[in-house]
Amino acid sequence: MGVQGYLLDLDGTVYLGEKLIPGADRAVAELRRRGRRIVFLSNKPLHSRAR
Numbered sequence: 001m002g003v004q005g006y007l008l009d010l011d012g013t014v015y016l017g018e019k020l021i022p023g024a025d026r027a028v029a030e031l032r033r034r035g036r037r038i039v040f041l042s043n044k045p046l047h048s049r050a051r
């Protein structure tokens with residue numbers, strides 16, 4: 001059984017400040033296309049989940 005899912009940090013991995021890190025959206029989409037589950041994590045409690 002291979003990797004089934006990923007835990008991804010958000011700030012500095014998916015975005016930096018207010019900007020998307022180039023390619024992060026495509027990487028996430030590709031992993032999902034391959035059926036991998038992704039859970040996003042953050043240790044930066046400045047915003048709610050709704051944002």
Ligand SMILES: [Mg+2]
Pocket residue numbers: 009010011012013
């Ligand atoms: Mg980070």
